[in-house]
Amino acid sequence: MSKTYKIAVLKGDGIGPEITEATIKVLEAVQEKADFKLDLIYGEAGAHCIPTFGTNLPKETLEMIKQTDACLKGPMTTPEEAGAPPSVAVTLRSIFKLYANVRPCKTFPNVESLKPNLDFVVVRENTEGLYSGAEFQLAPGVAIALRIITKEACLNVVEYAFKLAEKRKKHLTYIHKGNILRITDGIFKEAVQELAPKHPTVTVDDLHIDAATMQLIKKPEIYDVLVTTNLFGDIISDEAAQVVGGLGMAGGANVGDNYGMFEPIHGSAPKYTGMNRANPISNIMAASMMLDYLGETDAATKIEKAVTEILGEGKVRTLDIGGTATTSEFTDALAAKVRTL
Numbered sequence: 446m447s448k449t450y451k452i453a454v455l456k457g458d459g460i461g462p463e464i465t466e467a468t469i470k471v472l473e474a475v476q477e478k479a480d481f482k483l484d485l486i487y488g489e490a491g492a493h494c495i496p497t498f499g500t501n502l503p504k505e506t507l508e509m510i511k512q513t514d515a516c517l518k519g520p521m522t523t524p525e526e527a528g529a530p531p532s533v534a535v536t537l538r539s540i541f542k543l544y545a546n547v548r549p550c551k552t553f554p555n556v557e558s559l560k561p562n563l564d565f566v567v568v569r570e571n572t573e574g575l576y577s578g579a580e581f582q583l584a585p586g587v588a589i590a591l592r593i594i595t596k597e598a599c600l601n602v603v604e605y606a607f608k609l610a611e612k613r614k615k616h617l618t619y620i621h622k623g624n625i626l627r628i629t630d631g632i633f634k635e636a637v638q639e640l641a642p643k644h645p646t647v648t649v650d651d652l653h654i655d656a657a658t659m660q661l662i663k664k665p666e667i668y669d670v671l672v673t674t675n676l677f678g679d680i681i682s683d684e685a686a687q688v689v690g691g692l693g694m695a696g697g698a699n700v701g702d703n704y705g706m707f708e709p710i711h712g713s714a715p716k717y718t719g720m721n722r723a724n725p726i727s728n729i730m731a732a733s734m735m736l737d738y739l740g741e742t743d744a745a746t747k748i749e750k751a752v753t754e755i756l757g758e759g760k761v762r763t764l765d766i767g768g769t770a771t772t773s774e775f776t777d778a779l780a781a782k783v784r785t786l
């Protein structure tokens with residue numbers, strides 16, 4: 446009997462609705478020959494909700510998400526004024542304890558990358574660090590932000606990274622700034638050292654964050670799984686995405702023990718809103734990661750294969766990666782490719 450998964454779909458702001466629509470078309474194509482169904486439940490979230498709901502994550506949406514198996518989240522605009530609601534992504538990561546943010550970086554054919562055949566993954570701690578949102582003004586012109594690091598969260602994300610490395614090239618690089626942040630990054634380092642003996646097949650090394658940003662440009666081919674704390678991971682994963690072709694190619698997963706949320710690693714790219722020119726691959730690859738998380742690995746692989754083949758043919762590519770196709774032209778071609786596999 447075919448299985449049905451309930452999926453919360455949040456279209457987001459800016460280019461979010463366009464790339465979500467594109468992703469749904471590809472998901473429809475992959476379901477045609479599959480023995481599972483996705484029951485898509487749409488929810489309102491994002492900056493566009495604030496005037497109506499007074500928040501970017503209405504209570505009804507949150508309750509709806511709790512009833513689903515996974516969430517496909519479009520990028521959202523986060524207001525930057527003091528007192529504005531926090532980022533929806535950060536809120537959901539914290540509520541659902543999605544401690545690992547997984548960002549694969551892989552070269553695709555005919556997409557310019559710094560070096561050929563790159564394949565590594567950035568795993569970022571997703572629930573604490575400088576994303577605690579705890580900032581205080583001590584006096585006019587003087588403020589502090591709390592970088593909260595707990596052993597529990599470090600152990601969770603590092604264990605995830607070790608297990609991932611075991612399934613891949615068995616090399617884990619942990620990234621920190623332990624020479625300056627001796628206590629907080631000391632805890633992170635301790636977590637790695639404590640878990641390493643449980644994973645004897647994995648080679649472990651480390652980099653300071655500043656050196657890591659340089660090494661990712663100089664020798665990205667030597668890495669397999671990189672694990673780090675929240676803000677460092679946010680920064681190096683955008684850098685890593687550019688190393689393999691840009692933000693339009695980069696999907697990501699936010700996973701915990703009981704739930705998964707899948708989104709492109711980029712933001713809402715407001716300057717491209719409604720222009721039918723955004724690259725939907727990032728969101729489509731996030732959807733592929735969602736299928737993999739749900740256990741539908743054949744469908745997940747089929748999407749990745751279709752993306753690889755269509756880029757390999759070199760005829761239909763969006764503007765950000767040197768082509769001329771619109772979002773909808775690329776999507777139609779990709780959905781047609783999925784149907785042939």
Ligand code: NAD
Pocket residue numbers: 460464519520521522523524534692693708710711712713714715716722723724725727765
């Ligand atoms: P951004 O990632 O939205 O865009 C930066 C640039 O990358 C864009 O201007 C565009 O040139 C390019 N780009 C990104 N995605 C693309 C795509 N799919 N196709 C083609 N080009 C693409 O970063 P930003 O401008 O710093 O942020 C815009 C908003 O998004 C902000 O409000 C920010 O807070 C928010 N944001 C949200 C998330 C999230 O929802 N998880 C993540 C990051 C940023």
